[in-house]
Amino acid sequence: xxxxxxxxxxxxxxxxxxxxxxxxxxxxYGMPSNYGTRYRDKNSDTYATDTYADLTRSEYSDYxxxxxxxxxxxxxxxxxxxxxxxxxxxxxxxxxxxxxxxxTNSALMNxxxxxxxxxxxxxxxxxxxxxxxxxxxxxxxxxxxxxxEDSKANILSGAGTTRQLANNQG
Numbered sequence: 001x002x003x004x005x006x007x008x009x010x011x012x013x014x015x016x017x018x019x020x021x022x023x024x025x026x027x028x029y030g031m032p033s034n035y036g037t038r039y040r041d042k043n044s045d046t047y048a049t050d051t052y053a054d055l056t057r058s059e060y061s062d063y064x065x066x067x068x069x070x071x072x073x074x075x076x077x078x079x080x081x082x083x084x085x086x087x088x089x090x091x092x093x094x095x096x097x098x099x100x101x102x103x104t105n106s107a108l109m110n111x112x113x114x115x116x117x118x119x120x121x122x123x124x125x126x127x128x129x130x131x132x133x134x135x136x137x138x139x140x141x142x143x144x145x146x147x148x149e150d151s152k153a154n155i156l157s158g159a160g161t162t163r164q165l166a167n168n169q170g
Contacts, residue, residue, distance in 0.1 A: 078155040084148045088141050095137040099129060 040047050040054075077083065103126075110117065117125070153159075 074155055078152045084144065087144050087148075091140045091144060092137060095133055095140065099133040103129060 040050055044050070106125075
């Protein structure tokens, strides 16, 4: 095969289609499809400015198609309370189930060792447990609200990396 000639058939390395898309066309590797396709006369007085303008236009179209939708999604998350409401309802459900499991485990442990508690002791323990559950759930909800406000402030100010902001929202 001569230099510069495209190889036909399967790759000698057992891999085909490297650097091509599903139609066999060369891949653009993230560049817009119209990038560098416009011919310019290199002897023109406006060659540099026209080329720079073309590059700027292609970068802006790339931004509009690939990055702007994610920015809009991130800004809508900063404005909405839906994620916080979901998180608060999960905290309530998890807190209730966690304390029911603790109460059940305590009762099973008492049965295992043959310990009987009176109705008054049961009432006192349930009251204490309910108070602790309420405090724990309210503290978890308050911390979630603070974290949500911090995330919104970071999104609006541009602080932190995109990965950190996405992790804080999810």
